[in-house]
Every structure is written in C-alpha cells, then in structure tokens.
Amino acid sequence: MSRDIRSKNIWQLVVLLVAIVVVNMLAGSWFFRMDLTSEKRYSLSENTKDLLVDLEEAIFVKVYLEGDLNVGFSKLSKATYELMNEFRVYGGSNIEFRFIDPAEGTKKEKELVQKEMQELGLSPVPVYEQAEDGRNTTSYFYPYAVVYYNDMQLPLNLLENIKGFSGAENLNKSIESLEFKFTDAIRRVTMDEKPRVAFIEGHGELDDYDVMDITDHLSQYYQVDRGVIGNDPSILDPYKAIIIAKPQSKFSESDKYVIDQYMMNGGRVMWLVDAVNVTLDSLRKARETIGMMADLNIEDQLFKYGVRINPVLIQDIQSAMIPMSVSTGGQPRIVPAPWLYSPLLIPQPDHAISRNMNVVQGEFVSSIDTVNSQLHIKRTVLLRTSRYSKADQVPVFVSLAFVNEKPDQRTFTQSFMPVSVVQEGVFTSVFENRMAPGNISPQPVEIKTQSVPTKMIVVADGDLIRNKVRFKNTNPKILPLGYDELTKQNFGNKDFILNAIHYLCDDAGWMDLRARSYTLRLxxxxxxxxxxxxxxxxxxxxxxxxxxxxxxxxxxxxxxxxxx
Structure with a gap:
C-alpha cells in the first residue's frame, strides 16, 4: 500500500472520529424524539411534559406488574415501563421507578410485599385462561403502582375493568389511560393549594350522608364546602364549580340570580335534577305512588341555558335489580328483581368525561332536550338509555308490583334517550331584560347578560350522585357510590361524577388525556x-x-x- 493511500485512510478515520464526537455533542445539547406511530402512543402531551420539567423534588414509583405474566398483562407492563422511561426523559433525576415481582425473593421478602399491598388495599386480580391443551388455568396478577412523594404514598389501579368489554379490550383501555392516571397521581401529591367546590343547600338537596362517599373522593382534589346561597351576589366567587344535587323545593329569585351571575362570570355548575317527584323509599312504605311534576322554579333558567328536562319517567329493559321479599312455603326470602325505573345508562365513548367507563345506575330518570339552538355553545351527550326504553308522561302511576310483570319489548320504542349533557361556550343570562331581585345586597350597578366562555353539566337524575346509607344501632354505614349490594359490582356513578367535576374545573386540558385512543390489533x-x-x-x-x-x-x- 502506497504512502498516499495510507495517509488518505488515516485522514478518513480522523474525520469519522471527529464527526462522531460532534454528533454526540449535538445530541447531548439538542434533544429530540420521533414517534412514528399513527396514534402517537409514545408521545406525551405538552401538559405532561411541563408537569415533569417543573418537578422540584423526586417522585418514586413502584410498579408490581413484573414476573411470569400472560401476554395481555405483559403488554400492560411493557407500556408502563415505556411510559416511565418517557417520564424520566423529561423529569430527569426527579423520576425514579422500580418494577417489582410480588412472587420473587425469599419468603420473608414476599410476605413484606404482600403486607404492604394489603395495607394499601391492593388485592390480587384473578385471571382465568384456557391453555392450548384445553386446560383451564387461574393466575393472580397485581396490576398496581404506588407513587411516593415526600411522606405521601398514592396507590394506582392500572387495570380497567369495564363491563361488557373483553379482556383484550379492557387491557387496551388500560394502556390508553396510563398517562392520565400517572399524571393525575403526580398532580395530586404535588398540589400546593386545592381548588374549591361547593354543594349548594337550602332547597332540600341531598345531605352530608347521602353524598359522603363522593365528597371523600372529591376531597382528594378539592376543598369541598356546603352552604346556603343567601343574598350576597359574590358568595360563590371563590368556587371553581358548584354542585346542585337533587333539589326538592323551589329556588328563590335571589338564589337564581346569584347562580346566574356566577355563571356569567365564568363559574361552572353541575345540575343533578329530578323532574318528577317519586322515590324508592316512599314506594317501600306504600308499595305504590303517583309521580308528579316537580316545581323547582328553575325550568326557565335551564331553558335559557339551552336545556329542558322533560317531566317524564323512563323505563328501560337494561336496568338494575332491587331486592324483593318472596314467600315460599311460609319462609320469606329476599330475591333480586329487575326494576325498569332504574336504568343502566350508557356512557358515550366520544367524550373525556364518559370515555372508558362502566354503565351508570340511575333511579327514576327523566330525559333531556336541548333548546335555544342560537346559543354559541357546544353540546355533547354524556349518558343515554339503551335501545329498548320508553318515557311515561306525568302524572305516572308507579307500583312495586310492576316487577312481577314481564315487559313487552315491542312497547319500548324510544331508543338512546339523552339523560345527561355537557355544554360549553357563551351563555345568555336568564335575567336579561329583567331587574335584579330586590333583596340582593348590594344591588348590582349592571346585570351581566352574556357569560364569558364557561361550562355546565346537566343530569336528569338527582339520585345518580347519591350513595346508599345503612344504619345499625344509629351508626351510619356509608356504601360506596355506585355499589350494588345484590350483584356485588360497582357501576360507573363515582367515576362519572369525579370526571364531570374534573372536567368543569379543568382549564389546562388535563382531561383530554382520557380521550386518547389506541387501535386494538388482535x-x-x-x-x-x-x-x-x-x-x-x-x-x-x-x-x-x-x-x-x-x-x-x-x-x-x-x-x-x-x-x-
């Protein structure tokens, strides 16, 4: 080999080495990532990136999805690991995580892990599968994570279990919701000051016991208050959102004015209203009753905001069960019976509030119509009835004896009736071209007739937010919201209310993470x-x-x- 060729080769090697060093230096100072998937499943939202970059102290995450997992849970574990790596890219040393196999280690180590999870209320999930040789097998997995921050620890259930979905679909939904669950947990443990929400009182609304379960869960995110409105037009100003849960008496004009001006200034309201006066408790005493239209004096206000709650009672073949006493051979016993006035409402999959959620149990539900199409608002239906439903006009006769009658499916011709809607945009005041009530103090100089962009949610069922209360020796036992004692399953009531309040209070777009969708390729x-x-x-x-x-x-x- 000649000297010229040898010199040329040496220079080429030097140039290559210099190029490698320069590229590495640029890569260290100029950070970029490319997500080539059509769904951008490996891309974090801008909100998540900002949250991780702004972390001031370290967050440690333990994930218990490790070990001998089946195919589905292996995908969930892999997706969680990839997400944690993405979090570490933006959070740096403030994000630490470890995957733990609960079945690995010495007997003492396994007992410590089991004890830790029991203290956090984390139970193994049984998975029933069929092997290739036809044998049925049962495995137990722990699809959980625990987020640690300072002295706080927050357990997370990574597995979605939506009724009616297959195992593969539920695992896909679980992967879709990972980013939302982890960012939600990080926000909760790092939150300096909680926003304020309030339950309105003074019109026969549900009391403390009736909403205690949802209040406890809302308290993890918000400061939750209760109180009467009064005559001060600014009394609601400190609150991000207010909840009106099953009022039973008339609203005064001053109360309507305060709520109206609260909305005009950007306040958010969740209405849970019964249009017909009838309760299951009254039926258990009298066995039959007449449902009459409820006069709450808010019909004109809701109409002005673009909603009309129809004075009807919905019957739905897709319904929950109620306990009935049956006597056989002289021995009474309790058996479950379908109750058509307790429909299982279908969450709509195209909105962040109702996406990836179990059916919601209603009780004496009415339907909703949207009106005032000239309003500059966006409306989305959140809950609907099933295909086989019908609406009974008031006055309506209701009897517990209906459980003994076989429903005629041919008469259930009103399909998918809206029961809850969310509205977003600019609303018109119900006090437009009207005087403020005389007892408002101080009297306003000017009534605001057009709102700033805001949101409101209307649910045509006041009991949807109500948890069951059992008294034993005068001590109340609060059952979880949406829990059915007969079937031992949890309906989606709690998730729906939590998501609804989160959405009303969300200005940064965090709830949009719940709307992420990944194509399931089976x-x-x-x-x-x-x-x-x-x-x-x-x-x-x-x-x-x-x-x-x-x-x-x-x-x-x-x-x-x-x-x-």
Whole structure:
C-alpha cells in the first residue's frame, strides 16, 4: 500500500472520529424524539411534559406488574415501563421507578410485599385462561403502582375493568389511560393549594350522608364546602364549580340570580335534577305512588341555558335489580328483581368525561332536550338509555308490583334517550331584560347578560350522585357510590361524577388525556389454534435455512472468485 493511500485512510478515520464526537455533542445539547406511530402512543402531551420539567423534588414509583405474566398483562407492563422511561426523559433525576415481582425473593421478602399491598388495599386480580391443551388455568396478577412523594404514598389501579368489554379490550383501555392516571397521581401529591367546590343547600338537596362517599373522593382534589346561597351576589366567587344535587323545593329569585351571575362570570355548575317527584323509599312504605311534576322554579333558567328536562319517567329493559321479599312455603326470602325505573345508562365513548367507563345506575330518570339552538355553545351527550326504553308522561302511576310483570319489548320504542349533557361556550343570562331581585345586597350597578366562555353539566337524575346509607344501632354505614349490594359490582356513578367535576374545573386540558385512543390489533384466535404448529416451525427452521443458504452462497462466491 502506497504512502498516499495510507495517509488518505488515516485522514478518513480522523474525520469519522471527529464527526462522531460532534454528533454526540449535538445530541447531548439538542434533544429530540420521533414517534412514528399513527396514534402517537409514545408521545406525551405538552401538559405532561411541563408537569415533569417543573418537578422540584423526586417522585418514586413502584410498579408490581413484573414476573411470569400472560401476554395481555405483559403488554400492560411493557407500556408502563415505556411510559416511565418517557417520564424520566423529561423529569430527569426527579423520576425514579422500580418494577417489582410480588412472587420473587425469599419468603420473608414476599410476605413484606404482600403486607404492604394489603395495607394499601391492593388485592390480587384473578385471571382465568384456557391453555392450548384445553386446560383451564387461574393466575393472580397485581396490576398496581404506588407513587411516593415526600411522606405521601398514592396507590394506582392500572387495570380497567369495564363491563361488557373483553379482556383484550379492557387491557387496551388500560394502556390508553396510563398517562392520565400517572399524571393525575403526580398532580395530586404535588398540589400546593386545592381548588374549591361547593354543594349548594337550602332547597332540600341531598345531605352530608347521602353524598359522603363522593365528597371523600372529591376531597382528594378539592376543598369541598356546603352552604346556603343567601343574598350576597359574590358568595360563590371563590368556587371553581358548584354542585346542585337533587333539589326538592323551589329556588328563590335571589338564589337564581346569584347562580346566574356566577355563571356569567365564568363559574361552572353541575345540575343533578329530578323532574318528577317519586322515590324508592316512599314506594317501600306504600308499595305504590303517583309521580308528579316537580316545581323547582328553575325550568326557565335551564331553558335559557339551552336545556329542558322533560317531566317524564323512563323505563328501560337494561336496568338494575332491587331486592324483593318472596314467600315460599311460609319462609320469606329476599330475591333480586329487575326494576325498569332504574336504568343502566350508557356512557358515550366520544367524550373525556364518559370515555372508558362502566354503565351508570340511575333511579327514576327523566330525559333531556336541548333548546335555544342560537346559543354559541357546544353540546355533547354524556349518558343515554339503551335501545329498548320508553318515557311515561306525568302524572305516572308507579307500583312495586310492576316487577312481577314481564315487559313487552315491542312497547319500548324510544331508543338512546339523552339523560345527561355537557355544554360549553357563551351563555345568555336568564335575567336579561329583567331587574335584579330586590333583596340582593348590594344591588348590582349592571346585570351581566352574556357569560364569558364557561361550562355546565346537566343530569336528569338527582339520585345518580347519591350513595346508599345503612344504619345499625344509629351508626351510619356509608356504601360506596355506585355499589350494588345484590350483584356485588360497582357501576360507573363515582367515576362519572369525579370526571364531570374534573372536567368543569379543568382549564389546562388535563382531561383530554382520557380521550386518547389506541387501535386494538388482535390476532385471529381460530388461526392461532389451527396453525400455531406451522408458524412455530417457520420461526424455528426459517432462520436456520437462511443461515445455511447464506453460508452456501458465500462459499460458492469465494470459490468462484479465487479459482479465476
């Protein structure tokens, strides 16, 4: 080799080394990532990035999805690991995490892990599967994570369990909601000051016991107050949102004015209103009753805001059960019976509030119409009835004896009636072209007739937010909101109320993370069963064949080249 060629090669090597060093220096100072997936499943939202960058102290996450997992939970574990890595990219040293296998380690170590999870209320999830040889197997997994920050610890359930969805669909929904769950947990543990929300009183609304479960859960995010409105027009100003839960008596004009001006100034309201006066408790005493239209004096106000709650009672074939006493052979016993006036409402999948949620149990529900189409507002239905439902006009006769009658499906012709809507935009005041009530103090100089952009949610069922209360020796026992004692399942009432209040109070767009959607790409199970051996052989033999073929080609080429 000549000296010129040797010098040229040395210079090429030097240039290559310098280029590598320069590229590494640029990569260290100029950060970028590319997500080539169509759904951008590996991209964090800008809100999440800002949250992680602004962390001032370290957050430690323990994830218990590790070990001998099946295919579905392995995907969830992998997605969680990838998300944690993405979090660490933006959070730096303030994000630490560790994956733990609860079944790994010495007996003492496993007992410590089990004890820790029991103290946090985390129970193993049984998974029933069928092996290739037809045997039924049961495995237990821990789809949980715990977020630690200073002296706080917050457990997270990473697994969605939505009624009516397959296991694969629920796991896909779980992966979709990972970013929201972890960012929500980080926001909760790092929150300096909680926003304020309030339950309105003074019109026969649900009392402390009736909403205690949802109040406890809201208290993790907000300062929750209760109180009467009064005559001060600014009394609601400190609150991000207010909740009007099943009023039963008339609103005064001054109360309506305070709520109206609160909305005109950007306040958010959640209305949970019964349009018909009838309760299950009254039925249990009298066995039958007449449902009459409720006069709350807010019909004109809701109409002005673009909503009309119809004075009807909905019956739905898709309904919950109520306990009924049946006597057989002289021995009374309690049996579950379908109660058509307790519909299982279907959450709509196209909104952040109601997406990825179980059905919601209602009780004596009415329907909602949207009116005033000239308003500059966006409306979205959140809850609907099933395909087979109907509405009974008031006055309506209601009797517990209806449980003994077989419903005629042909009469249930009113499908998918709206029961809850969310409205966003600019609203018109109900006091437009009207005087302020005389007892308002101080009297306003001017009534605001157009709102700033704001939000409101209307639910045509006051009991949707109500938890059951059982008294034993005068001591109240509060049941979880949405928990059904007969079927031992949890309906989506609590999730719906929490999501609704989060959405009303959300100015930064955090709830949009719940609207993320990933396409579920499932393998054909019948082909897997019929052709699994063939594809296994392909995976084993094809690489060997390719290596042998490549070796033969290289050997033939060298022989041909050097023989010449």
């Amino acid at each position: 393998l054909d199970k019948s082909k897997i069963a019929d052709q699994s051996f063939f594809w296994k052989m392909i995976n084993v033999l094809l690489p060997l064949f390719l290596v042998l073929a490549l070796g033969f080609v290289v050997s033939f080429y060298r022989k041909y080249k050097y023989m010449r």
